[in-house]
Amino acid sequence: MNNEFYLYEIIEDYQNASSPEEQNAIFHSFCDALWENGSDRTLCTRAVRFRVRKDLLHTGPGQVFDRWSNLEYTGYHAKSPQTDWCSLIRQKINNLYTRYFDRQVVLDKEYLALLNTPKRLYFRWTAGDNADPEETSAAIQGALAQAEALKVRCQQQKMQLSWTDYQRLIEEILLRTMRNCRPQIANEPSAYSPMYDFMDEDHLYIRYFCRCLEGELLKWQKQYYGLNDHKKYRRCQDCQCLFELRSYNQKRCSRCQTLHNRKNRTQKQRLYRQAKAASL
Ligand SMILES: [Zn+2]
Structure with a gap:
C-alpha cells in the first residue's frame, strides 16, 4: 500500500525503476492510494446566522431582522484533518473540482458579503444606527436579489466535467508531475527558507504536487475555452465563458x-x- 510510504520515497522509486512497466505499476498504485483515500468530496450546509435580542424581537426592525436571521448556503469541507501526503493531495484534488466544476458551491466573496447584509445591518442597528422597518426590508431584499443574480453568474462560470473525466484528467497531470519531479527538490536553497522550517521533506513534495495541479488546471481551463497562451482574455457578460x-x-x-x-x-x-x- 502506497500510503505507508512517504511521497519522496515513491518518487525516488518511480525515477529509479528499472523498466517502464515497473514505473507504471508504481504510478498506478500511487493513483489508487489517492482515489481510495477516505477524504471524499463532501458538501455541507452553512449559514449566515445571528440571533435577534429577545428585548428587540417585538420591535418593527427586530421582526424584519428576525425573518433573515438564518440564511443557508452550500459549502464544502475544504481542509483535511489528516496531514499525510495522500490525504493532503486528495483534498487539493477535491477542492479544485469544487472550485472549477461544482455548480452547487458558490463561495465568491462578494456573494457571501451580500448574504451577510441582514447580519451587518442588524449589528449596525444595535450599535445605534436608525433602522426603518420598510427601508431595511427593502435594502435586505435588494441585496439578496443581487446575491441570487451573482450566484447564477458564478455558476455559469464553472466548467462542465464529470468526476470520472476529472479523475482521468488529474491522472494525466499527476503522471507529468511525477515524471518531471526532481528528487533533489528538497536540497534546493529555497527549501531551507526559514519560513518552511516546520515542514519536513515530504511537505515540499506535497506542495510541489499541489502547485502543479493548480497550474495545470488553469492551463486546462484555457484549452477548455479555446484560448491561446499570452493573450488577454475576459469573461463574457452574457454566458460567463x-x-x-x-x-x-x-x-x-x-x-x-x-x-x-x-x-x-x-x-x-x-x-x-x-x-x-x-x-x-
Ligand atoms: Zn458569451
Missing part, C-alpha cells in the same frame, strides 16, 4: 455578440415598423 480580447471594449464572446446584434436588429426593425405604421 472566457474569451480572447480583441478590443478593449469587447464585452461578449463572439457567439453572444452575434446573438446580441441579431436581437438588437430585430428590435430596431420592430420599432421602425411601428413608427412607420403610426405615421401612415
